[in-house]
Amino acid sequence: MHDSDFRIVTRFQSEFRGLAEYYQLAYNRHRLGLLRWITERSLTKTLGHKNKISVNKVWNRYRATWQTPAGPRRGLQVKVERGKGKKPLVARWGGVSLARRTTRVTLKDELPVVWRKRPAELIDRLMSGRCELCKAQTEVEVHHIRRLSDLRPGSQVQQPDWAKQMASRRRKALIVCRDCHSGIHSGPSVRQDSVESTLESRVR
Template sequence: RGRRTVNGKIQLRVPKDVIKAKCAPFLRRGKPAHLPQLMSCTPFDIISTYGAQYRGVVQYYLPAGDVYRLDRLKGVMLTSMLKTLAARHRSRVTAMANKYKTVIRTPSGPRRCFEAKVEREGRKPLIARFGGIPLTRQRKEVINDLP
């Protein structure tokens, strides 16, 4: 279907097929499931893997007019990540959510995200994060490839 364009200009949008394709690896029978290949990894590695994949897709589509559609991807990936952590720790999903959730300060205000830290002697701790990126259109977004 054709869509109206603003002033007749081409506009970036998030295709539904892209959302389905990006959600597919984290779904089993249409519902979010844990990833067995990450069961042997540390919580830091699990959160950093999910966070990097999510951040890559979101940062690409931030200039899109309908970036809010990626909320479906966020929900699927978040549930899959928490289920993977729960399966690894042999615990419940809510317990993992409470254990790893935190609030960070961003230029657009405080954001809830999930993070794991690895403490190191004499150096800054390593931090892996999932979430914390607002799904609002940013017209002049500079892509940041750092975690």
């Protein structure tokens, strides 16, 4: 009740339009006409109570007709003038078609492949319990780097085996046993200009 007439009409229209669009493929979408009538009555009574006028006077004040691609439509229209050189803001109630949509649409309910396979791949690698360096079946840990660029793909000859493997697979995580993980940390750093602690965070 503290909102302006413009905001009230905008809210009623947007909520009904959203519901009508949700059921646009329903064969009996026209049955939303009863809901439209109830919503329209609620809107006009709300505006009447706010402005202390009758429902008929609400229609007399805001009744309008406008053109749409489907032809002229009638309803309520509230304009807010914005001064010289600017078009007025317009809020309308009505004009929402309840005809069933018959054009073919494509429903995409599946998540993108990148979001479905990557996490499962890492989980499968962990569950296998197999070190990807020495191939031993034992308890495994994850060696993780922050950026693939830290592996210096242009100079793989000087890289240790674990770095070459991560660079070739383009993966920032490597599943290794505890001995191999300790060997990675005790060996030479991949980048000479930074300490190893800035490259890797241990996850167990």
